[in-house]
Amino acid sequence: MPYRPEHKAETRARIVENARLLFNRHGYDNVTIDMVMEAASLTRGGFYSHFRNKQELFAAAVSSFLMGRGARWRAEAGVNSVDPALEDAANMLRSYLSPAHLDDLEGQCPMIALPSDVARAEPQVQTAYQDLLQAMIGLYERSMPEAREDRRTTARALAALSVGGMVLARTIPDAALAAEVREAAFKKAIAMLSLNPEIVP
Numbered sequence: 267m268p269y270r271p272e273h274k275a276e277t278r279a280r281i282v283e284n285a286r287l288l289f290n291r292h293g294y295d296n297v298t299i300d301m302v303m304e305a306a307s308l309t310r311g312g313f314y315s316h317f318r319n320k321q322e323l324f325a326a327a328v329s330s331f332l333m334g335r336g337a338r339w340r341a342e343a344g345v346n347s348v349d350p351a352l353e354d355a356a357n358m359l360r361s362y363l364s365p366a367h368l369d370d371l372e373g374q375c376p377m378i379a380l381p382s383d384v385a386r387a388e389p390q391v392q393t394a395y396q397d398l399l400q401a402m403i404g405l406y407e408r409s410m411p412e413a414r415e416d417r418r419t420t421a422r423a424l425a426a427l428s429v430g431g432m433v434l435a436r437t438i439p440d441a442a443l444a445a446e447v448r449e450a451a452f453k454k455a456i457a458m459l460s461l462n463p464e465i466v467p
Contacts (some may be wrong), residue, residue, distance in 0.1 A: 278316045278326075280306045283328045283334065286327040287372045294324060294378070294383035328376045328384065329394040332401055335373055347405050352459055355409035355424070358402075359459075362453040363427050365445075368435055377402075378432040398427060420458055427451045427458075 284305040288297045293358025299320055303310050317323045340347055346354045361367060367374065375385070377398055384395045387428035407421035414420070435444040 269381070270450070274315075277306075277312070279309065279330075281308065281316060282323070282326045282330045284337070286330055286376070287325050289324065289327055289383070290372050290374055290379040291378070294380065294387070298321075321391060324383075324387060325390040325394045327335070329397065330378050332398055336375065336398075339367075345405070347401075350405050350409040352409050355406050355459055359407060359424070359428060359452055359455045363431055363448050364393060365448075366431065368444075368448065372420060372427070373455050375429075375432075375438075377429045378436055381429075381433060401451065402428065423457060427455045 285297070285302045288301055288305060288438070299313050300310055302323070303313055307346060313323075317326070339361065343356070345358045345361070350358075352441040356398045362375070371379070375398070376395065380395075384391055403421045406424045407417055410420065428451070431448050435448040438444050438447070
């Protein structure tokens with residue numbers, strides 16, 4: 267019996283999602299193609315029907331977050347990414363800089379889970395990472411009124427606080443300090459949106 271027309275796309279998506287989970291948990295260098303294919307319940311030989319090499323898979327795994335796990339996460343957080351308002355940006359900040367996001371190793375955004383790996387990766391991986399950042403900046407920028415002259419700069423600062431705050435919180439061993447860094451980033455970001463900073467994640 268021949269495969270359904272969508273079989274190849276579904277198989278590729280399964281490989282990519284399992285790779286994303288493994289890269290998040292173990293880092294790029296500690297994940298092999300064999301590990302990815304085993305997690306996807308596929309044979310190693312099938313890998314090359316979808317990807318030329320591990321770097322191409324890495325790029326696909328980073329890119330997949332935006333409309334995959336990231337899309338589900340935004341929906342759960344109440345973020346309207348199509349036509350965002352200030353409250354959507356606040357919800358984004360509150361969820362991104364939350365303890366739940368910090369503790370969700372497999373579900374973390376690649377921008378906080380894999381920055382060092384991406385910095386050493388090939389251009390296609392770095393482009394995928396940059397696309398995630400541009401999407402975050404775009405959401406923040408579009409959430410602010412067009413009349414706000416500093417919205418472009420503010421959006422970039424909000425993204426820097428979001429990603430930078432979580433990278434630090436994920437990296438340092440002192441849990442109390444990590445929480446303080448994360449909460450400080452959230453409060454400053456909310457203040458930049460001119461919203462009430464009293465509720466911290």
